[in-house]
Amino acid sequence: MVVRERLAAMVATASDGAVTAKEALAATVPLSALGVTSLAQMRLIDAVETEFGVEIDLSGEGFDLLDDLDALERHIASSGRSGS
Numbered sequence: 525m526v527v528r529e530r531l532a533a534m535v536a537t538a539s540d541g542a543v544t545a546k547e548a549l550a551a552t553v554p555l556s557a558l559g560v561t562s563l564a565q566m567r568l569i570d571a572v573e574t575e576f577g578v579e580i581d582l583s584g585e586g587f588d589l590l591d592d593l594d595a596l597e598r599h600i601a602s603s604g605r606s607g608s
Contacts, residue, residue: 529549534571538564538565543564549593560590569582572596576600576603
């Protein structure tokens with residue numbers, strides 16, 4: 525599974541299905557506008573950090589990363605991680 529698709533599946537899991545993987549992949553608005561709550565964002569951080577071994581720094585651009593699959597995928601790629 526490519527990173528972007530895995531991230532979309534993680535969004536669906538973190539949001540308990542409120543946002544599906546398909547919706548996350550097709551999003552043209554921030555994920556929070558689709559219904560990804562702050563609790564879902566915290567779950568997503570845990571999942572991404574565990575699976576990809578990257579840190580999401582919430583004092584910096586972290587919250588912006590959590591609202592955009594493309595930005596999150598770039599962050600993982602720039603860290604040199606491709607996942608398990």
